[in-house]
Amino acid sequence: MLSSGQDRRRTAIREAAGWLALLESGAAGEREHQQLQEWRQAHAEHERAWQAALALQQRFAAVPSRLAMASLQPADRGRRTAMRQLLGLAVVVPTGWWLTQTLPLDAWTADLSTATGERRTLTLADGSLLQLNTATAVDLDPARRRLTLVQGELSLQVPSAEAMTLDTRFGVLTVRQAEVCVHQHDEGCDVRVVSGSVGVRPLKGLGLELGKGQQLRLSALGIGAIEPFSATLLSWRQGVLIAQDQPLGEFLEEFSRYRLGLLRWDPAVANLRVTGSFQLADTDRVLTLLAATLPLEVHWRTRFWVTLQPRTVSV
Template sequence: MAASMLRISPEVARQAAHWHMLMLDDGVSPAQREACTRWRAAAPEHERAWQKAERVRAQLGLLPPRLAMGTLDRERRQAMKQLLTLAIVAPLGYLGYRQLSPQPAYATVVGQHRRFTLADGTLLDLNTDTVVDVRLEERQRLITLQRGEVLVVSGPDASSTHHRPLRVASGQGLMEAMGTRFMVRQRERSTQLSVLEGAVRVSPFEGARHTIEAGQQLTFDAQGQGHRGIAREQDSLWTQGQLVVEDMPLRQFLSELGRYRSGWLRCQPEAAHLRISGTFQLGNTDAILAALPATLPVNVDYRTRYWVTVTTH
C-alpha cells in the first residue's frame, strides 16, 4: 500500500499537530528543533503525519506561515491544534473538498438542511454541504466548522455545574457566543460571521480580538483582516428552504444557488452583471433556473443535468 494511503492514528496526528505548530513559532529553540527531528525519525507513521500536516497547511491554509505562538492565548492555540489534528487524520482525497473527519456526527450533503439540539441545549442548523465537529468538554463547548455554514442558537448549558463558554472554531479563528444567535460560514480563505441576536467575541488566529454586535457582519482572515457589513435576518431563511436576494448580480446569484445543487453552474461574462431580486424556494433549483428567462434576457443551457450555463439572448 502506498505510504500516502496508510492510516494515521489520532494520537500520532495530535503529536504531529503539536510539533508542527511548535516549529512555526519564532521562539523555537535548537533543542526543540532537535527533539522534533528525533520524533519524526522515530517511526514511519510519525513522518507520514508530519508530511500530511505540511500538505494540509499548503492546501487548506489552516495555519499562517509563522505563528509567534507566544502571542496567542491558550484557547486559540488549542482550537488550531484540533483543526490540524482532524485534517491529518482525514483521508488525503478528502482534503480541500470533502469532510475533514471520517463519518462526522453532524453533516449535510449538497442541497440538504438539518437541525440538531446538542446536550447543552444549543441549537445547530446546518446549511447545504456542511460538516461540524462538536466537543462538549469540561472547560468549554467547542463547535468546529470544517466546511459549509451553520446557524447557532446558544444553549443554557443547564446541566453543567460551572460556566463553559460556547465557542465556534473556523479555519481563521475562534468565536465565543455571548448569549446569542449567529451564523458562521466558512469561505475559501476567510470566515463570515453574521450576528442576529446578542454578541460574539471574535479572536482571529493572529490579530486583535473584537466584539461583533447584533445586526453586524464580519468577514475576516487568520490575521484579522477583512471587512464589516450588515447582518440581515433574511440571510438565515435557508433554514426555511428559501434564498432571498435583493438586486444581486447574476454571477453572485448563481454562485449562491450552486451551493444547493451538484455540478457546475455558471454564466457567460455578458450576463454576469444582470441584477436579480426575489425569494426562491431551494427545494427545486431546476425550477428556479427555468424561471430565469421570464425575468431576465437570458437562456439557460443544459449540457447535462450537472453542467448548466446561463447565456444572454
C-alpha cells in the same frame, strides 16, 4: 506538520476514494474485489475511511447499499456492462468533481455533515440549536462544550449563560445567550451576530465582542472591518435564497453552492438584475424561473451540467 496518525488517516481516505471510483466505473473484477477486501481488513483506519466514503457518496448519488456489505460479491460481466451503460460519463465526471469539492479531507469523517444542497437542524444536549447549511461539516465535543467548523456554514443559537466555543480555521468564537451565523470559505470566515453578542478571537491580534446586527470577516490577517448585514443573508435557514435587484452573476455564485454539478453562465448575462425569493429545495425550478423572467436560456447538457446563455431572438 501532520502527525503519523493524521497522515495515515488522509492516505486511507484518498485510497478509499480510489477504490470507490473503481467500483463505480464497472471495471472491477473478482481480483479487484478481493484486493479491496484485503485492503479494508489490513487496518482499522482503512475500514473507517471506506465507510465514510460510502456514507458521503450515498448522499450524492445513492450508491446501492450492497456496496457497504462486509463481504463484497464479485460483479459478473453482465452487471458490469449494465452499470457502464446506466452510469457512463455521468458516474466518472461527478465522482471526480465530488472528490475535489469535499476537501478538506477532514470533512469526510466529521461528526456531522451535509451534502451539497442539504440542510440539517439539530438540538444539542444543552438545548442549543445548530443548523448546518449546504456542504458543511462540524465536529462536536459536548464534554468541553466545543464545536469545530471544518467547512461550510452554520447557525448556532446558545440559550445558556454557559459559553459554547466554536473553533474555525481563522479564529475562535465564544457564544453565550446569543445566536451567530458563520460561513467559512477559502478567503476567511464571515461572522454575523443575529442576537446577543459573541466573543471573537483571531489567530493573530486582539479579540473583541461583536454585537447584534454586526458582521466581520476573520482571515489569516486577523479581524476585518465591522459592518451591518442584511437579513437576506440568513434566509438559507428557511431554505430560501433572496435576491434584491442583484447582479445575476453574483446571485448564481451563491446559488451554485446548493446545486450538484457544473453550473456555468455566459458573461453576457452576468449583469442582468434579479429580484425574488427562490426555494432551494428545487434548484431545477429556480433555473426555470430565471429563464421565464430574464432574457436568457438554460441549456441542459446533462442533469449536472447546465449553462445559461442569452436568449436568442428569432427573425
